[in-house]
Amino acid sequence: MRKFFRCLAVDFKSGLSATRTLLVLLPFVVVAVVAFSILRARATGYEAWPETFGDVFACVFGGIRQYDPSLGEEFAVPSAWLLTLMYLLFIPLSFPYRDMGGMGRSTMLASESRLVWWLSKAWWVCGWTALVYALALLVLALCSGVLSCALDTSLCEITPYVLGFYETLDAGGGNVMRFVALALLVIEAMSLAQFTFSLFVGPVFAFATNCVSLLASAYFSFPWLPGSYLMLGRVLDGSMGPFATELGIAVSVLSILAALCVGAWRFSTMDMLEKEVAHEQG
């Protein structure tokens, strides 16, 4: 256990130096998304929007309403939502994989166990994702403060109209409190699945898979796609069923457990020498 915590401490220290530039850029991404969402809302006549922290949160995680191709309308990619999530998933992408060589290899040798190393990295991915998400929330809270919004997690009456959920979501009928926790769990699950998948196909293909998975979630809203539970509007308006939060938690927990087990198995049997050569060559 002591070795595990030592590994974790080293990971947090090395991880911070590996991702600090991306962490510094995160507030700019979040602020840009919020600013353009507000400008766009104001250009369409919603001058007083946003009114609460929940509204500002919805700028980023609002998503799009359930898409029905049979209606003949064009699919609009939720670019703000996609950009923010891909950025959140990009931050913990590189470090664990790169750390199979160099300093990480020394840590692995010192820990005398591949399992300890793997668990430490998995905890790092989860911890870092939570940290990044918390930082994003902090920036959103600061934006709310700057915009003189109430620090209230409920959505104001016009938010369903601004987000395009006016047909399905009742005015003033939403509170983002539960969704904030659900989103954290889902992002953790996607991040860990990405790390595990990178052991099989490399980090860039794992990242591409997450991108396709998020796009597919926006297009299809299948209950087994984790991205479906990352759209505030869909979770609140019941598109994902009456037990969307519970189902989202179940899907995320199952994904986390599967990623941990498959990753531990893969990492205990994989050829490290091959990865080391690949690491040396980039």
Place this chain on the structure above:
Amino acid sequence: MKGILRYDLVRALRNPILWLSAGISIMFALWAAHTSVFTWWGQMAGADEYAILSASGLWSTWVPVTHSAGFARIGLFYLLPLLAVMPYSFSLRSDIRSGVLGQLAIRCRRRDLYLSRSVGVFVCGFLIGAIPLVVNLVCLACFTPAYLPEALDSLYASITPDELWASLFYSKPFLYVVFNILLDATLCGLWSVFCLALSAVVDNRVALLAGSYVALLAVDYLNSVVFSAIGIAGFRFSLLQLLVGIWRYPKVWWALVFVMGSLGVISLLLMRWRSGRDVL
């Protein structure tokens, strides 16, 4: 120059990741064709004269210009820039690390070395951009009739008059298809060369390939919101949107030239800067 160019082309084309990336893009292209064909058959099953529109023929159901290809179309065009850079765009940095670049630099001129590498990377990107579009067209041609698109059906075909090469689409659709394939392939090629040039300053493969894609998503977001935020008529400047034949905003030639020119000039400057530096 010939020797190093042949070396780079052989190395680029024998790269298994190139064919893996091409395979993934072909899979999406076939899925798109399958969806379009079944949509067309569904319309035919309705069996009245109105259902047989020129808008449901070969040219109008081709993946860049149709909405009937479903998710496969979105997935294909959002993945293309990432797939284009995967095979060979990091080769310069990996060759510096492994010492191969130093070996090559003593056997040929620096200028030839960087030029041939850029050509190799461009060819990879070009192929990744072109192959799925050709496969989709050929697959559709096996199942749907090549009706000449009629301007009256533009509501269904979705190519509006302000779209780039719109008149060509309604008069000589084959030329429109060829131009679009060349355009998309060139954009993918230029994007891969741009990432190759960025590898002169970015040391981390994942940061280069995935990070540049996140930057593309940021530009795509900007393109989606900036015009509605400031309330003016929009056009496309995001690479992700320029690859598609039809989108929310029209494609205009000067924005296209600007994007291609910027990618080319920045790549050239970075490569020139890199060629003056140590290869060890």
